[in-house]
Amino acid sequence: MANTQPVLIVGSMALDNVKTPFGDVKDALGGAAVYSSIAASYFTGVRLVGVVGEDFPDEHVEFLSSRGIDLTGMQRVPGQTFRWTGYYEFDMNQAHTLDTNLNVFERFRPTIPAEYADSQYVFLANIDPELQLQVLDQVKNPKLTVCDTMNFWIESKKDQLLEVLKRVDIAFMNDAEARELCGSYSLIKAANMLREIGPKVVIIKKGEHGALMITKDGFFSAPSYPLEEVKDPTGAGDSFAGGFIGYIASTDDISEPNLRKAVVYGTTVASFNVEDFSLQRLGSLTPRDIADRYCELKQIAHFEAIE
Amino acid sequence: MANTQPVLIVGSMALDNVKTPFGDVKDALGGAAVYSSIAASYFTGVRLVGVVGEDFPDEHVEFLSSRGIDLTGMQRVPGQTFRWTGYYEFDMNQAHTLDTNLNVFERFRPTIPAEYADSQYVFLANIDPELQLQVLDQVKNPKLTVCDTMNFWIESKKDQLLEVLKRVDIAFMNDAEARELCGSYSLIKAANMLREIGPKVVIIKKGEHGALMITKDGFFSAPSYPLEEVKDPTGAGDSFAGGFIGYIASTDDISEPNLRKAVVYGTTVASFNVEDFSLQRLGSLTPRDIADRYCELKQIAHFEAIE
Numbered sequence: 062m063a064n065t066q067p068v069l070i071v072g073s074m075a076l077d078n079v080k081t082p083f084g085d086v087k088d089a090l091g092g093a094a095v096y097s098s099i100a101a102s103y104f105t106g107v108r109l110v111g112v113v114g115e116d117f118p119d120e121h122v123e124f125l126s127s128r129g130i131d132l133t134g135m136q137r138v139p140g141q142t143f144r145w146t147g148y149y150e151f152d153m154n155q156a157h158t159l160d161t162n163l164n165v166f167e168r169f170r171p172t173i174p175a176e177y178a179d180s181q182y183v184f185l186a187n188i189d190p191e192l193q194l195q196v197l198d199q200v201k202n203p204k205l206t207v208c209d210t211m212n213f214w215i216e217s218k219k220d221q222l223l224e225v226l227k228r229v230d231i232a233f234m235n236d237a238e239a240r241e242l243c244g245s246y247s248l249i250k251a252a253n254m255l256r257e258i259g260p261k262v263v264i265i266k267k268g269e270h271g272a273l274m275i276t277k278d279g280f281f282s283a284p285s286y287p288l289e290e291v292k293d294p295t296g297a298g299d300s301f302a303g304g305f306i307g308y309i310a311s312t313d314d315i316s317e318p319n320l321r322k323a324v325v326y327g328t329t330v331a332s333f334n335v336e337d338f339s340l341q342r343l344g345s346l347t348p349r350d351i352a353d354r355y356c357e358l359k360q361i362a363h364f365e366a367i368e
Numbered sequence: 369m370a371n372t373q374p375v376l377i378v379g380s381m382a383l384d385n386v387k388t389p390f391g392d393v394k395d396a397l398g399g400a401a402v403y404s405s406i407a408a409s410y411f412t413g414v415r416l417v418g419v420v421g422e423d424f425p426d427e428h429v430e431f432l433s434s435r436g437i438d439l440t441g442m443q444r445v446p447g448q449t450f451r452w453t454g455y456y457e458f459d460m461n462q463a464h465t466l467d468t469n470l471n472v473f474e475r476f477r478p479t480i481p482a483e484y485a486d487s488q489y490v491f492l493a494n495i496d497p498e499l500q501l502q503v504l505d506q507v508k509n510p511k512l513t514v515c516d517t518m519n520f521w522i523e524s525k526k527d528q529l530l531e532v533l534k535r536v537d538i539a540f541m542n543d544a545e546a547r548e549l550c551g552s553y554s555l556i557k558a559a560n561m562l563r564e565i566g567p568k569v570v571i572i573k574k575g576e577h578g579a580l581m582i583t584k585d586g587f588f589s590a591p592s593y594p595l596e597e598v599k600d601p602t603g604a605g606d607s608f609a610g611g612f613i614g615y616i617a618s619t620d621d622i623s624e625p626n627l628r629k630a631v632v633y634g635t636t637v638a639s640f641n642v643e644d645f646s647l648q649r650l651g652s653l654t655p656r657d658i659a660d661r662y663c664e665l666k667q668i669a670h671f672e673a674i675e
Contacts, residue, residue, distance in 0.1 A: 151553035246458035248576060249594045269555060270577035271589065280668050282578065284589030287556045321671040355674055361587050362669050364628040367662055 066204075067106035067131075068310040070098050070303070071171050071196045072186025073143055074111040074135070078159075079338060080148040083292045089339035090121045092143065093186035093209065096296030099343055100330040101184070101307025102128040103351060108177045110134035110196075114142040114165040124344065133174050140165040153294045153335075154237075154268045173199040182310035185229070186299060187211050190221035197228050205315055208260075209233040209302050215242050227259035233302050235266040248273070249280075262320065264305070266298050274324050278317050283324045284362045286332035286354060293338040297331045300343055304330035329354045373511075374413035374438075375617040377405050377610070378478050378503045379493025380450055381418040381442070385466075386645060387455040390599045396646035397428045399450065400493035400516065403603030406650055407637040408491070408614025409435040410658060415484045417441035417503075421449040421472040431651065441481050447472040460601040460642075461544075461575045480506040489617035492536070493606060494518050497528035504535050512622055515567075516540040516609050522549050534566035540609050542573040555580070556587075569627065571612070573605050581631050585624050590631045591669045593639035593661060600645040604638045607650055611637035636661045 072094030078087050094111045101107050107130045117137065125132060143166035146159045171192055173180075178201050185193040185208040193208055200206075206229040214222050215238055222242075226232055232255060236248055243251035248265060252275045255263045265273040271285040305327035312319055329351055334343040379401030385394050401418045408414050414437045424444065432439060450473035453466045478499055480487075488511040492500040500515055507513075513536040521529050522545055529549075533539055539562060543555055550558035555572060559582045562570045572580040574592075581588040612634035619626055636658055641650040 247596055247598075250596045253596070267577060270574060273594070280594045281671070282591030282594075282668050283671070284591075287580070287587045287589075289554055289557045289560065291554075318672055325671050352674060359671070359673050361589050362671070364588070364590070364632050364666070364669070365625055366666050367659060 063311065064313040065105055066181045066310045066313050067108055068101050068182040068184060068306050069108045069110065069173070069177050069180035069200070070094050070101065070184045070186060071110040071192070072097065072188050072299075073166060074113050074117070075143045075145055076117070077295060077339065078144070078146040079293055079295050081153070081293050082149070082151055083290065084338065086293075086338045090124070091145065091295060091339060093188070093296075093299040095125070095340070096299035096334065096343065097184060097186050097303030098125065098130050099128055099340055100300035100303030100327075100334070101310070102130055103330065103346055103348070104304070104307035104326070105311040107131065107307070108134060108180060110171050110173060110177070112136040112138060112165050112169040114138065114140045117142045124340070128344075134172070134177055136169070136172070138165050149294060153291045156295070171196050171199075181205070181313075182306055183207065184302060184306045185209065185225070186302070190214050190218050190225045193225045194221065194228070197225070205230050205306070205309065207231040207233065207302065207306050209298065210238065212238050212241060223258060226255070229260050231262040231264065232260040233264050233266060233298065235268070235298060239263075239265050264324065266301060268294070268297070272301070272324055272328060274320065276317055276320065281321050281324065283321075283328055284358060286328060286358060287361070288332060288336065291335045294335050295339070296343070297335050300334040301327040301331035303327070325355055325358055326351070328358060370618065371620040372412055373488045373617045373620050374415055375408050375489040375491060375613050376415045376417065376480070376484050376487035376507070377401050377408065377491045377493060378417040378480075378499070379404065379495050380473060381420050381424070382450045382452055383424070384602060384646065385451070385453040386600055386602050388460070388600050389456070389458055390597065391645065393645045397431070398452065398602060398646060400495070400603075400606040402432070402647070403606035403641065403650065404491060404493050404610030405432065405437050406435055406647055407607035407610030407634075407641070408617070409437055410637065410653055410655070411611070411614035411633070412618040414438065414614070415441060415487060417478050417480060417484070419443040419445060419472050419476040421445065421447045424449045431647070435651075441479070441484055443476070443479070445472050456601060460598045463602070478503050478506075488512070488620075489613055490514065491609060491613045492516065492532070493609070497521050497525050497532045500532045501528065501535070504532070512537050512613070512616065514538040514540065514609065514613050516605065517545065519545050519548060530565060533562070536567050538569040538571065539567040540571050540573060540605065542575070542605060546570075546572050571631065573608060575601070575604070579608070579631055579635060581627065583624055583627065588628050588631065590628075590635055591665060593635060593665060594668070595639060595643065598642045601642050602646070603650070604642050607641040608634040608638035610634070632662060632665055633658070635665060
């Protein structure tokens with residue numbers, strides 16, 4: 062049997078105001094660490110490090126706890142919780158930010174509780190790369206470190222981000238970000254360049270076009286799950302990465318074939334996430350939901366070998 | 369053994385002037401029927417129906433013949449051959465047309481030679497949908513009809529194109545065209561709408577993101593072949609469709625699993641095509657080249673099932 066390991070996740074916890082062509086939500090639970098923790102929680106135990114303000118509703122704390130997420134590392138401090146207000150038009154790949162209020166997140170310094178310091182699986186969700194480096198300084202010899210990022214950090218803190226990339230094992234990035242960071246229109250060239258910077262494995266998120274993983278052994282192309290309607294893409298990348306590392310930690314197996322399975326598990330949970338706003342769908346999955354969709358993806362990607 | 373069938377291909381034959389960030393060619397062999405015929409010729413016999421002018425070099429005729437392509441249906445008429453002049457910038461998905469001289473193509477009426485009328489496999493390459501309808505009127509009860517098209521016909525001859533879609537078995541379209549024709553941003557919704565118009569099978573070409581096939585049984589997502597550099601994307605869609613129907617005709621098997629294999633064979637030959645200008649790479653493949661890359665794509669798309 063697999064030697065199931067917990068995963069340590071550090072990142073933002075937020076209250077979001079989101080509008081899409083299919084509706085809107087106000088003060089809805091969000092943030093990269095929340096989406097990725099919930100996604101990972103379907104596979105293994107999660108240790109969450111983040112910060113919320115006095116206004117963060119107890120029901121959200123209870124919901125996270127109910128998913129088995131350890132909140133010892135969640136700081137609750139005076140002030141308001143981080144708030145993001147944005148909207149999407151029909152091109153759901155493009156988030157439009159109307160307002161970002163960092164609030165308590167502005168002075169956040171991640172402190173890894175002593176009992177988390179031995180975490181073998183660490184996910185640095187999308188936050189300031191300086192904070193990601195602080196986390197890396199606090200964990201002892203982890204087996205696998207994974208980071209995510211966004212265009213904002215590529216543009217404002219490129220040097221720190223490059224430093225993070227030198228120190229992690231696996232980097233997630235979307236296609237536009239990979240092209241921007243590497244200054245290459247060719248996604249394949251950009252992916253190879255990213256590997257040369259540091260991470261042994263690069264995973265390019267392509268939204269409706271699936272995902273591409275690059276390792277020393279070559280490429281893995283994962284399909285996306287064909288949805289007629291994406292109601293709210295917020296958290297898609299976070300839940301993808303969370304499902305990915307959650308599955309790996311649950312199996313304690315970082316072999317290349319297992320990384321491929323993890324990409325497909327990530328795809329699976331992310332596809333549920335975008336079916337509704339906030340955590341409304343991602344928060345209520347069953348193991349059967351996940352297994353069934355994984356099998357569907359297997360069928361969608363299947364073709365016969367040459368005889 | 370498979371009951372290998374020839375494929376009838378009708379479409380444009382051209383001399384192209386193409387410029388990309390990697391170089392340029394002048395008066396180079398091109399045209400949808402040429403690219404698709406050469407691609408299909410690696411799998412089965414091809415019957416080509418098209419038109420060229422007096423200026424069409426003999427060496428191109430010899431080259432087509434050397435690939436076993438039957439040119440009984442190629443008309444050579446007074447005047448100049450169809451010429452397309454265009455360029456690509458770094459976004460290779462977007463062709464920019466500088467000049468289109470229809471020349472002899474302007475008065476082209478496809479005439480299917482009597483000995484081709486029993487063709488079981490028919491590919492209507494990208495031409496005026498009115499001409500595609502004329503071809504459908506001339507073939508006797510084919511086993512499989514396949515069409516391709518482009519945004520120009522969606523905008524200028526939508527009614528005729530819809531008529532073609534009602535009468536063919538399989539329609540190829542790129543993602544932007546499918547969205548435009550169906551007025552839907554969701555590619556999955558657009559693909560399903562296309563199937564409701566008529567074709568039992570729809571194949572969406574997504575360039576660097578691979579292809580998506582929709583049948584009554586569901587979706588098939590094919591990876592693209594990861595190339596660091598695309599030198600010239602001209603003819604990518606044509607060679608994809610040509611490889612697809614060529615493989616199907618060679619096996620005389622229109623089952624869904626075989627359609628999946630055909631999509632991957634189409635992907636394979638198209639990936640070679642974009643490695644160089646005009647027919648410079650596509651024109652000189654070996655069966656081994658094709659088989660090796662098919663196997664690579666199989667490996668690229670592979671992930672394990674749940675135990």
